[in-house]
Amino acid sequence: MSVPVTDMDTLHRVQDFLYREAELLDEQRFSAWAELFADPCVYWIPVDPAVTEVWQGMSHVNDDRQLLLARTHRLDNPRVMSPEPLPRTVHAIANVRIAEVAADGTLTVKSTAVVHEYRPRGYGDDDKRAFAGRVTHRLVPHGDGFRIAFKRVDLVDSEGSYNAILVPI
């Protein structure tokens, strides 16, 4: 393993990949978003920022490939009840940096995500919300691009309580 210093080309490709991931979520193309993940994969939002393994404690999200497919299939189903109408989001991705390059080419990428969400329901007081978290991706090379083998989001308020969240962060 080595820490890359000036591989700007790889960094640009990684940034472009993360921006496209965010765009798919903001365009509500959830199944297309799930296709960015490798098989097997982990999409994880832990409660306790100190844990290092998915089965150490409770998680807001602890999706393997099957659960990820079920989650996105549901959101793409026009019969789905609770996301109706679906919240609209803007995922702003920043501070992208390649933290590690493994011998097999797997990249560990750190970034931050700030998500603004609007839920057009016509009543209530948390129809506009913001989420923020530090994100770790493990990206495996795939063709010209990447697949997500692992994604962990550490929300700044991971130990807080949330109302229903539909659109992945």
Added chain:
Amino acid sequence: MSAIAYPQERPGLSDRYSPSWFRDLVRGDHVHRDVYTDPEIFRREMRLLFGRTWILVGHESQLPDPKSWFTARVGDQTIIVAREPETGRPVAMYNRCAHRGATVCVGRQGQSHRLVCPYHGWAFDHGGALAAVPYEKGYPEALDRSAYSLRRVARLEGYRGFLFANLSADGPGLMDFLGHMSTCIDDLVDRSPTGEVELVGPPLSHHYRANWKMSFENLNDTLHPGFAHAASVVAARAVESVVGEGNLVPSVGMMKANGKPIGFFEELPMVTTPWGHSYIGGHMGASYTGSTQSAYFQQLAAFHGEEKAKRVLAQDRHLMLLYPSATWHARYQTVRLVLPIAVDRTEVVGFVFRLKGAPEETFRNALEYCNGANSAFSPVISDDLEIYERCQVGNLQGDAEWVPMYRGIHQRAEDPETGRRSPATSEEYVRNQFAAWARLMGEPA
């Protein structure tokens, strides 16, 4: 059977908020919708329901040593639970400094030599006694320190490690209040091959903008999953068509189980007991029950004997409701506290327990359920939260004031051992909750 009529009159118009008016809100087969929306009713619930019943506040494993403390909510009150220094016994105190009232302990839990108020430094021991006052000479010598302890909560009692607080010194004892429901606590603890369970890590919480009673009325409702959770049932079936039948991971299998036909749920039992408690038979099937060859079963058999070990693992109760404070799932070591924040706001705090000494798969199995049952991100729970909020908003519309709760009223039977039995499709558990509600709320305040 005589026809069930829609109530025509408003309850006790003459003296709103009198004890008899509260009793009139519940008709046996209908309940008045104000119980969900009126802030004055909510305030009275804090005093008469949450102030006079046994409220689950936590577990002894949260107090591993003499310096430990944790905070909890009982209705609208915040309490501190710690071990009294003289006896080591858990006691509960209101979280209010005896000087000017500042909150003493902030956060979910901690470890400290004393409970020290951040304002002027008054320090209390873990039993609440005032142990030190900085700038002592500034206070009259005659100051009677014992009068300035943290005020004790009237009662704190444990059952198999689970701690319950009661703000009132009067009323039934813990075991009378639990009644048959104590076997639901046994159901969880007996799954441990050492007889001990341990609360793990920070809880997983969600909230919703609706009344606290909505969760209690939803969790034993077996009619709604096929409708409210239809999209995740369809999604689980779609995944199964890709991975092949029988190959679903447990979390997706649980989603799929919500789509079982109504006739299946009708065959499951619903048990209701005095004070508003209830549970229904399990429907998810998939569970870490352990084959008789497994290391877990061998451990459990060594602890309980083989026959009891088999009985413990075969027990399948789904969502046991301990009215009005907690719901739990023994098979998955998951306990949820339902915290009423305001008439239209509720927080649900989910805890998971490790079966001490059991193989790691049992904990993983618990987490698999616990995440799905408590996360606001859960494809299933997010439907329920939406439903609660729609009911809250809907109950403020129009002039239809009564909510029917007569489903299954003709299908119930008395059961000498457990209380009353109904099919799991019944609304008997809602009627049972409101019977307890009316009894408590109809008391003089």
